[in-house]
Amino acid sequence: MTEGRVALITGASSGIGEATALELARRGFTVYGAARRVDRMARLTAHGVHVFEMDVTDDASMTSGVERILHEQGRIDVLVNNAGYGSYGALEDVPLEEARRQFEVNVFGLARLTQLVLPTMRAQGSGRVINVSSIGGKFYEPLGAWYHATKFAVEGLSDSLRLELRPFGIHVVVIEPGTIRTEWGGIAADSAVARSGGTAYARQAKRLAEVYELADRPSVGASPRVVALAIAKAATEARPRIRYAVPFGAKALLALRWLLTDRAFDWAIMRAYGPR
Template identity: 65%
Template sequence: MERRVALVTGASSGIGEQTALELLRRGFIVYGAARRAARMSAIVDAGGHAIAMDVTDDTSVRAAVDRILAEQGRIDVLVNNAGYGSYGALEDVPIDEARRQFEVNVFGLAGITQLVLPGMRERRSGTIVNISSIGGRIYEPLGAWYHATKFAVEGLSDSLRVELEPHGVRVVVIQPGAIRTEWNGISRRSAMERSGTTAYAAQARALVRTLEAADESAGAGEPHVVAATIANAVTARRPRTRYATPVSAKFIVGLRRVLPDRVFDLLIRRIFAPTKAEFAESANPRVDEASTTASPVAGRERAAA
């Protein structure tokens, strides 16, 4: 039986790396793509291929796809995992940063999908897996731009699914919840960098506290849990259109489905409500470790790798 060929973006760490390794274990020929190929040694050691690619650079993306097609003649599975989370009040986030987030999380995803589709369509087979988030179904204060990109991925995926069904190509959305990866730390730092000393400072501190608690909670999952879900989806005879993972993510998405907007607003406000201490600390802002341990630029590079 011919081995299927998979391309996984954002494969230098976290969900992307674990997905590449899981697909290798299941017999796929796997290409992991990231800005820094050197960070994908685990994939190479496991028998996969590492390929340098920046999803925001059209030349880089085309070169990567052309290489895979030249070496393998096909791409059967595309896992669009590259992305990052940048937080901060909408009023505080520069529009250039908002555009950057869309370039990585939405346009980068769409661009590489355009390049792999002709071959899939001609063979009348293939699977596109778009890594969204429960953030594509719910919302948080200070997360407007990130959530906007994930809502966009959800809508893009739905349209693409019905568009490609007559051509034999499947589209699957994965909605991770709290997963212990670099994403959480990057998001916390960006919130404090953008809004830690503004009128939204108390909310920024509350957001950081809430994200930290989510990362440490029993409901948080490890990257390999999402990787297994992705692998199950691409090997299923008839995959579901969406997979929320882990179990806590299924609960949150289900809750959003049944609660009216105003009720869900109330729930979100209570979860992210600043404490008296956070209000007091915000009235006398200081340089916070969360905002200085890494710059937003460094965070973007790691997350989009």
């Protein structure tokens, strides 16, 4: 039964967040979609999703958002921490200010919003915290040091949190998307070229942009709805899995990472991303 259950989804203005909001609304959840760009969420409003502005780097914004939901609904059953972005470039070229911002969005915003909903979930004796990580939380790419550092952090944070919350009936689930057709790839590629396109790492930046351009092709990248369906499973199954890697290619890559030695995996990554 999902009727009467309340879900909060961050980063809901596009891609995975938008698809997830629509999917949970279709399944009978009362859905709140939060993002910085409210003007881009007209489609969600048309499907009955409550939309509002939230910046996960602004504590007051997050606090008021959670208070609004509790005032209107009296409960929060599912938190989908989806807000995040990929900022790329050689570690030598990325200003530490940008590195800190990426951690603020991808890690600390996720952690703070989770802090805000947990008292309610503990009082209810139930809840789901669903953290959208990435297969990039298990492997690595050149020019992606800061992004991968944030996703490795989300993986470790989620594992510890899962054990902390188990006694209170709260499930913590990690979603690990692979290649998905969203704005993410273009933003990552553009940032790599902008920061490292004119430096000693220019050839690597050019190659990374080429790889991410391929991800936008329907024959390569999967629809965001594939991830939304996995999140819906995590939100509704009586005993959700600890991790959902989607689509199938993501599972294959994670299996390859597990099977290969570090040196062998380095070779495979450089074959894919190395300058041509």
